[in-house]
Amino acid sequence: MASLLTTFFSHYLLLFLLLIFAIVLPSRCANATQKEFLSSYHTVDVRSLLPSDACSSSKALLEGSDEQRLNLVHQHGPCSPLHRKKNLSHEQILSNDQSRVDWLHQRISSSTSKQQDKLLDSLGSATIPARSGNSLSTGNYIVSIGIGTPKRDFSVVFDTGSDVTWIQCKPCVSHCYPQQDPLFDPLQSSTYANISCKSPYCSQRRCSGSGCLYSVQYGDGSYTVGFYAQDTLTLTPSNVIPNFRFGCGENNSGLFGLAAGLLGLGRAMTSLVSQSYQMYGGVFSYCIPPSASSMGYLSFGSSSAMxxxxxxxxxxxxxxxxxxxxxxxxxxxxxxxxxxxxxxxxxxxxxxxxxxxxxxxxxxxxxxxxxxxxxxxxxxxxxxxxxxxxxxxxxxxxxxxxxxxxxxxxxxxxxxxxxxxxxxxxxxxxxxxxxxxxxxxxxxxxxxxxxxxxxxxxxxxxxxxxxxxxxxxx
Missing domain, CATH: 2.40.70.10 (Acid Proteases)
Structure with a gap:
């Protein structure tokens, strides 16, 4: 009798376990398949990927904001302080993007020193024709920085592929492209100074009687030429860099999207990263927003977000x-x-x-x-x-x-x-x-x-x- 009961309960337990497996395993497999699908595909609302006319800040950005961060925005989006009457078409944007890529590839394969010498010779003359080059005008993002004492705010393109920071300056000797902010006037800043020809910072540059010269030419023919100078750079109220060396451009050409100049974040000694090394340890970070209608950030130094x-x-x-x-x-x-x-x-x-x-x-x-x-x-x-x-x-x-x-x-x-x-x-x-x-x-x-x-x-x-x-x- 005990043997029969044992056999009965054994079969009953086996059937019970099989029933549980029949219910649970497909469910677990379905969940595993669903998780695998979710990790391998994005399902998104089409409208979320289309441009909007309203500026928005993401929750993650708002929660992580601090005094170290500069707002980073697409220069042609609704968050931008620059107001173009007419934005470039996508065809122009992509064409200009190819110009930039060609410029980057060219910088690796050849030297541009001869072109820069010609540019330097042009300062004080009108020998360089005005061109409609605009490789930096689209697809790029801008931040606002302060230059001078008292500081004047300027919207500049931020660029990890360039070293020299520069802005357009008075007087424009032969040409300045249109920008939204007023031109920087060195005479109105009590901390401005041209870098002298005897300075070690001018050892690799050309000189004139008034001081050290700089020049940068981009792949499409746009350029900036002027005096290599120093002044106080204000990133945020608590992030101020005295004696920051930058280009004060007096002969500039290119459609830079109404931006006043460029913030160079490359690795060379002239870049902001190198000049601020003692303050930030060579560390910076940024977040490019998901669309032109939202905001990101540019930050210097280490932070909890890392x-x-x-x-x-x-x-x-x-x-x-x-x-x-x-x-x-x-x-x-x-x-x-x-x-x-x-x-x-x-x-x-x-x-x-x-x-x-x-x-x-x-x-x-x-x-x-x-x-x-x-x-x-x-x-x-x-x-x-x-x-x-x-x-x-x-x-x-x-x-x-x-x-x-x-x-x-x-x-x-x-x-x-x-x-x-x-x-x-x-x-x-x-x-x-x-x-x-x-x-x-x-x-x-x-x-x-x-x-x-x-x-x-x-x-x-x-x-x-x-x-x-x-x-x-x-």
Missing amino acids: TNVKYTPMLAKPNTPSFYYLNLVAISVGGQQLSIPPSVFSTAGTIIDSGTVITRLPPDAYSALRTAFKQNMAGYKSAPGGSLLDTCYDFTGNKSITIPTVELHFDGSVTAKMDASGILYFISISQACLAFAGNNDTNRMAILGNTQQRTFNVVYDVSKKMIGFSPGGC
Whole structure:
């Protein structure tokens, strides 16, 4: 009898366990499948990716605000203090972006010293024709800084690919492009001084009877020429840098989007990063907002916001010491790593640049990315592309869309998972394109542009030679 009861209960227990497994396991598998799907795809409201006429600040930005931060805004968006009567078209934006990329590639492959000598010879004359070059006028972001005593506020483009900070100054000897802020007048600042020809800061520069000269020329022919000077730089009320060396431009040409000049955040000795090293230890960070209608930040020095940052080595090359190099080693789409030989990335090298709009990849890497993205987007209607962006979609009639994740993998086991706003470039609801492009030469360096950097807290630590990423910065 006991044996029969034992057998009965054993069978009953077995059936009970099988029933539990039949209920629980499919549920767990479904949850696992759902989590895998959510981690490999973005489902977003189409309207959230379209431009807006209203300026907004994200919750993350408001919660993380402090006195160290400068507001960072798209210079043509509703948050910008610059008010253009007419913004450039997307065709112009992308064309100008290519001009900047060509300039960056040129800086690596050749010297620009002869062009700069010609520019320096032009100061005090009108020998340089006014040009409509505008490689810095679009796709870039601006901050407000103070120059002089008493300080005057100026909206300037922030640029990790340039070193010399400069603003337009009175008197404009032969030409100044239109800007919104009044020109800086050195005579109105009690702390302004031209740097003398005998100064060690002028050892690599040209001189005139009035002092040290500087010149910068960009890839499309736009330029700035003037006196190398020093004055008080005010970033925030609690962040003031005396004797900051900058270019006081008296001969300038280019459509710089009504900005007064440029804030150079490169690695050379003339950059703000180097000049403020004693104050901030070579550390700065920024967050590029998800759209032109929202705000990000630029911050100097270490902060509590850097606790969750994952770092990859910051590299350098002797012939281009200004640029921030890093090792891109792989790309994933929809959670699947693409079959791209590591040599594809190592041959070209990679820099991160705040002024480039669209990320450029080696031809083979871009081809693999495009193929995988198209496969994942097969359910959407395709749209015509352009000269730069060739993988586009028509989302007319879609309230929400589901797009595959794109992840960039860097040396040091660092993965940067793009925000949805960093994957597609919206020209219109009927033409949204994959925001990547391929270089036309396998030897040309890859460039991580500002679209793919959106919403990341991007940290540069020059002293430790590291570049870091953490999501949800703004």
